[in-house]
Amino acid sequence: MHGAGAARPLKSRRSLALRGTAEVPGDKSVSHRALILGALTVGETRITGLLEAEDVLNTAQAMRAFGAQVVRHGPGSWTVHGTGVGGWREPDNILDFGNSGTGSRLVMGAMATTPIMAVYTGDSSLRGRPMARVLDPLTEFGAVYIARARGLMPVTLQGATLPIAVEHHVAVASAQVKSAMLLAALNAPGRSRISQSELTRDHTEKMLKAFGADIAVEPLTKGEAIHITGEVELKPCAVDVPRDPSSAAFPLVAALIVPGSEVRIPAVLLNPRRIGLIDTLLEMGANIAIENDRESGGERIGDLVVRASSLKGVEVPPERAPAMIDEYPILAVAASFAEGNTVMRGLEELRVKESDRLSAIAAGLTANGLTLAETHDTLTVEGRGADGVPGGGRVITHMDHRIAMSFLTMGLASKNAVSVDDTAMIATSFPEFEKLMRDLGADFQAVNV
Secondary structure, X not given: OOOOOOOOOEEEEOOOOOEEEOOOOEOHHHHHHHHHHHXXXXXXXXXEOOOOOHHHHHHHHHHHHOOOEEEEEEOOEEEEEEEOOOOOOOOOOOXXXXXXXXXXXXXXXXXXXXXXXXEEEOOOOHHHOOOHHHHHHHHHHOOEEEOOHHHOOOEXXXXXXXXXXXXXXXXXXXHHHHHHHHHHHOOOOOEEEEEEOOOOOOHHHHHHHHOOOOEEEEEOOOOEEEEEEOOOOOOOOOEEOOEOHHHHHHHHHHHHHOOOOEEEEEEEEOOOOOOHHHHHHHHOOOEEEEEEEEXXXXXXXXEEEEEOOOOEOOEEOHHHHHHOHHHHHHHHHHHHOOEEEEEEEOOHHHHHOOOOXXXXXXXXXXXXXXXXXXXXXXXXXXXEOOOOOOEOOEEOOOOOHHXXXXXXXHHOOOOEOEEEOOOHHHHHOOOOHHHHHHHXXXXXXXXXX
């Protein structure tokens, strides 16, 4: 289980101009969903470009435990022979999802309307993350669960024997909760309606439609409602996974803040609900060009060409948060190198990520000489300009991969080296991170402990 081994501290130092092509891994959100929907389909689903990181590999192992045949044929090339909606078997052993909140929550939804029992656990970070926010809505379908307070893992989930269709409003802006409900609805007879007041990632809806689900999206005055019919047979679908914009965020911001840099990041997913960081950086004055703009599998993708830029502070509206919820750590780093203050609002969801991510960001900034203001859902960073970030701090990552990668990026342009206490967990989402950044010219060095 992740977290049981020795920590791998690392430090980054001021680097020369970054140059080259950064081929970031496949999108994690799409990878999870491709495996899960493939396992709910009768027949063979072919997947190319799958992210082969720990989080996704744990989801693949869970699909095997539920009876699907999941086979790797080569780098990123996989096939899934599913058992159909409602056809999953009961796992023989406990399901260990490592660090993956997305994988565990989506799989809970996918099995919640099948009359089987499964036990879910994860590493120490995941066992500290609240699951009641997804488990409680799943009980509306007829599922039952036992867990520690706040739904903390380990969780025992008993799927509904006689599932029923539901009408449910998702109270938090969470694509994970919404997606779990949609996956549960697949085996509930009748038509379910899942609504939300804010627009969140829509990969589940797009992929369900591609797999043949009877699904429709109804725009609302505020938010939207998704209608989905249960007990339909999904059809196999080839999935070509685009490259992950959340992983692209690190070489992207590094190229912006290291003087003289120019980096190309090809074939990045440009779903409008995933590019809040790019929109914000453009407002800050970033030189980001999109080339070879195209569509693949219903998703927009394109090549990003990023050049070092002078950034200015901006106000980031709360309604943008769902489109960039994973990118606030690296945005805070970019804001540190901007002129003026950057104000980020609507960040309460960061409190329940791999760590209390908002507190972890604030602590990391403070350790490196930055001035900030933090409330329950707002972060204001006082920018020091292109050459003004002191650095020199040691950042406690709390086993959070995005905290580790963000502050390693900071060290590439700060006056003094920045160190992080552990990088082992980076493998959960971006195992190639260190090599990719070194190949661009990043100065990473081991830390003796």
